[in-house]
Amino acid sequence: MNTRREKERQQRRDTLLEAAARVFGRKAFDEATMQEVAAEAQIGMQGLYEHFPSKQDLYEQVMQVRAEAFHQRADAVFAARGGSPLDRIAALAEVYAETFQDRPFSLPTWVRDRVQFDWGFDTRFRTHLGEIYQGERNRLKSLVREALDRGLLRPMDPDFLAQLAMDVIQASLHYAHSREPREEASVCVARAMDCFLRGAGAEVRS
Numbered sequence: 001m002n003t004r005r006e007k008e009r010q011q012r013r014d015t016l017l018e019a020a021a022r023v024f025g026r027k028a029f030d031e032a033t034m035q036e037v038a039a040e041a042q043i044g045m046q047g048l049y050e051h052f053p054s055k056q057d058l059y060e061q062v063m064q065v066r067a068e069a070f071h072q073r074a075d076a077v078f079a080a081r082g083g084s085p086l087d088r089i090a091a092l093a094e095v096y097a098e099t100f101q102d103r104p105f106s107l108p109t110w111v112r113d114r115v116q117f118d119w120g121f122d123t124r125f126r127t128h129l130g131e132i133y134q135g136e137r138n139r140l141k142s143l144v145r146e147a148l149d150r151g152l153l154r155p156m157d158p159d160f161l162a163q164l165a166m167d168v169i170q171a172s173l174h175y176a177h178s179r180e181p182r183e184e185a186s187v188c189v190a191r192a193m194d195c196f197l198r199g200a201g202a203e204v205r206s
Helices: 004-026 034-041 045-051 055-080 085-101 104-119 127-149 158-176 185-200
Strands: none
Touching (some): 004 034, 004 045, 004 055, 034 045, 055 085, 055 104, 055 127, 085 104, 085 127, 104 127, 104 158, 127 158, 158 185
């Protein structure tokens, strides 16, 4: 069982991760500073370095925590839902929308790293983080292939269709978070799926 001191240490670590996510959401990695993170968390520099020895380690931890939480949530949704592959692609979009609904400051950071991952650039990813992103890409490609096999999508390359689906989800997320008041997750998902199916659906609507 965790001692009181261990619980307090974990709480400070979580506070620092939340503060870092806000700072990295406002600024690119190279422009953000550890001093800004400490100020955002209202914790001294010594306390920050006790948990994270460098800015790169802190950034990687922020991204890994977010990616793991998303991956676990997606697993739970897919275990509980059936339906067609298009229904499950919509469910995946819903997980994205709900994940960022309460933490919009995390969206820019996720978009930056996803673009780097999708293009195969050398990045600051930890091996485990890259594995999570690859697992999500494979999940989406599997759904696209199933939709192709059922004739639900136009016969196009599954890699392209998977990337297209991710891009319209990302575009819809960006649009949703630029609205005031902010949109509901269901509206964001409906727009993304409508755009995806208008471009890739087996029966393109006029």
